[in-house]
Amino acid sequence: MSAPLLQVRNLSVTAETPRGAYDAVRSVDLDLARGEALAIVGESGSGKSLTALAIAGLLGEKLTPTGSVLFDGTELLGMSESRRRSYAGRRIGFIFQEPMSSLHPILTVGQQIEEGLRAHFDLSKKERADRVRELLATVGLSKTRDVARDRIGQLSGGMRQRVMIAMAISCEPELIIADEPTTALDVTLQRQVIDLLASLRERLGLALMLITHDLGVVSETCSQAVVMYGGEIVEAGPTDLLLTEPEHEYTRALLASIPVLGDERPRLPTVATIAPSLRDERLVAAASRPKTETITLERGRRVRRTLPGGR
Amino acid sequence: MSALLEVEKLVKTFRVSRTRSVPAVKGVSFQIDAGRTYGLVGESGSGKSTVARLVARLTEPTSGTIRFGGRDVTRLDRAALRQYRRDVQIIFQDPFGALNPRMTVEELVMEPLQVNRIGAARDQRARARQLVSDVGLPSSALSRKPVDFSGGQRQRIMIARALALQPKLIVADEPVSALDVSVQAQVLNLLKDLQEQFDLSYLFISHDLSVVEFISDRIGVMYLGELVEEGGKREIYRNPQQPYTQTLIDAIPLIGGRA
Numbered sequence: 001m002s003a004p005l006l007q008v009r010n011l012s013v014t015a016e017t018p019r020g021a022y023d024a025v026r027s028v029d030l031d032l033a034r035g036e037a038l039a040i041v042g043e044s045g046s047g048k049s050l051t052a053l054a055i056a057g058l059l060g061e062k063l064t065p066t067g068s069v070l071f072d073g074t075e076l077l078g079m080s081e082s083r084r085r086s087y088a089g090r091r092i093g094f095i096f097q098e099p100m101s102s103l104h105p106i107l108t109v110g111q112q113i114e115e116g117l118r119a120h121f122d123l124s125k126k127e128r129a130d131r132v133r134e135l136l137a138t139v140g141l142s143k144t145r146d147v148a149r150d151r152i153g154q155l156s157g158g159m160r161q162r163v164m165i166a167m168a169i170s171c172e173p174e175l176i177i178a179d180e181p182t183t184a185l186d187v188t189l190q191r192q193v194i195d196l197l198a199s200l201r202e203r204l205g206l207a208l209m210l211i212t213h214d215l216g217v218v219s220e221t222c223s224q225a226v227v228m229y230g231g232e233i234v235e236a237g238p239t240d241l242l243l244t245e246p247e248h249e250y251t252r253a254l255l256a257s258i259p260v261l262g263d264e265r266p267r268l269p270t271v272a273t274i275a276p277s278l279r280d281e282r283l284v285a286a287a288s289r290p291k292t293e294t295i296t297l298e299r300g301r302r303v304r305r306t307l308p309g310g311r
Numbered sequence: 312m313s314a315l316l317e318v319e320k321l322v323k324t325f326r327v328s329r330t331r332s333v334p335a336v337k338g339v340s341f342q343i344d345a346g347r348t349y350g351l352v353g354e355s356g357s358g359k360s361t362v363a364r365l366v367a368r369l370t371e372p373t374s375g376t377i378r379f380g381g382r383d384v385t386r387l388d389r390a391a392l393r394q395y396r397r398d399v400q401i402i403f404q405d406p407f408g409a410l411n412p413r414m415t416v417e418e419l420v421m422e423p424l425q426v427n428r429i430g431a432a433r434d435q436r437a438r439a440r441q442l443v444s445d446v447g448l449p450s451s452a453l454s455r456k457p458v459d460f461s462g463g464q465r466q467r468i469m470i471a472r473a474l475a476l477q478p479k480l481i482v483a484d485e486p487v488s489a490l491d492v493s494v495q496a497q498v499l500n501l502l503k504d505l506q507e508q509f510d511l512s513y514l515f516i517s518h519d520l521s522v523v524e525f526i527s528d529r530i531g532v533m534y535l536g537e538l539v540e541e542g543g544k545r546e547i548y549r550n551p552q553q554p555y556t557q558t559l560i561d562a563i564p565l566i567g568g569r570a
Contacts, residue, residue: 043491043493044461044491157355186354186355186518187354187518187563188354188558188559189354190562190564191562213491214564215492215566216563216564216565216566217564219564219565219566220564243566253493254493255566257492257493257495257496258492258496258521258566259496259522259524260521260565260566261521261548261560262524262548263524263525267500268496268499268525269496270493270496270497270500271493
């Protein structure tokens with residue numbers, strides 16, 4: 001097997017809070033091969049977004065990553081900002097959940113897509129305009145009108161998300177990290193965006209890291225998945241196994257809490273969520289956490305288990 | 312069983328300029344029985360939220376009637392409208408935007424009672440305490456502010472507020488869409504429990520068909536301002552009559568893949 005495109009080892013993220021340091025993400029290991037799709041599943045506060053931001057080098061000031069993030073064999077953690085930008089800026093694309101707050105309200109769609117092209121390629125004005133048109137066509141935005149001249153406010157939620165995707169793929173990245181790309185969308189739009197991401201992955205040979213709490217989306221898009229809970233990976237493995245024969249108690253509980261069509265259950269079982277927010281005073285001190293170990297099962301499955309009596 | 316709410320040929324047209332108007336709701340009719348849940352599904356732009364606002368009397372219908380307990384509520388005098396607004400409460404999707412951040416939970420839950428001058432201050436306080444416990448929050452929540460609570464807990468505060476005036480109908484517009492799945496399950500269970508406990512009716516609006524099916528007795532499917540299909544929840548999903556309903560069902564990502 002060739003080396004994975006992305007190899008994350010023992011990644012932790014420490015947050016500086018008014019009450020001291022808190023390790024919001026702990027010892028995350030991930031592997032993502034070229035052209036593959038990996039899902040990071042979890043609820044608010046599980047650490048899934050921080051993990052994604054740490055990999056993309058987009059963590060805020062008071063958040064410090066430790067461990068190792070190898071991208072195509074090169075360590076990204078500890079790399080200088082400018083070095084990182086020239087090495088990985090073009091090769092990793094990021095799609096945010098909220099297109100409205102991550103796109104510029106005044107610049108036109110075309111100007112925003114061009115930004116990445118200007119930074120990473122030496123193209124003439126005409127070449128850039130052609131590339132923008134091509135990208136908009138790729139994400140299915142060329143049919144009705146010339147969206148490149150529009151501003152974000154003139155577009156619907158689904159169209160905005162397509163613009164974000166066009167920006168993310170503009171520099172021909174090898175990896176796309178999508179943080180809840182469909183959460184703000186309706187079912188039918190959600191379906192379109194999922195299908196678009198899947199087809200881009202196939203056509204362009206992209207690796208996709210999808211951060212979501214929607215297990216249905218995971219099931220249809222990603223062959224591998226990890227489940228995060230309280231800052232740790234509790235279970236990882238092939239999606240089909242993970243969703244049909246979950247090993248970890250939390251994965252099982254999470255699956256059971258979702259209503260499905262034809263559901264005859266009068267009540268839904270609920271999960272005890274810990275999800276500490278960073279302002280929460282109940283921040284679990286590292287010392288009081290139960291000791292855990294990760295065991296490896298067949299087909300590369302990993303499950304975190306609490307050690308007996310290990311407190 | 313008699314219908315609590317009867318909506319007939321409801322029309323709402325928004326004027327966007329002097330010459331142009333947009334029909335948001337085009338002749339929608341349905342009924343909600345006492346103690347039952349009517350689910351309204353559709354995409355954004357289908358007009359489902361406009362129906363919610365019309366039923367809650369937050370906006371005037373262009374034409375059509377809304378009867379509540381047999382009475383046409385589109386033509387009520389002030390006093391009767393006041394009573395209607397106590398009987399029908401609305402819960403919104405975004406519990407972050409809908410709660411005043413400077414008020415404590417106790418103040419937030421007491422507010423509807425104060426506005427309607429129900430009971431003395433001491434009774435209002437006791438009632439707030441009861442409501443907070445009804446929605447499954449600890450009494451320590453009373454003295455805290457919305458910022459201290461998670462999305463699910465804030466939605467519980469919204470529900471406590473909605474219950475304060477002992478309504479007969481609660482209009483819930485995407486009440487769980489902003490919540491994580493496990494929290495969503497808690498809030499759905501809570502809504503079911505409260506329905507049983509207080510004999511509430513719900514108009515439950517969502518774009519999530521699985522959620523609507525879980526909580527509803529009857530379901531209406533809206534598309535471009537029209538109710539394209541309506542029926543008992545089992546019929547709708549097992550045997551959809553409209554291609555659009557089938558499209559909606561097909562769009563749901565299935566866990567474990569499509570058979």
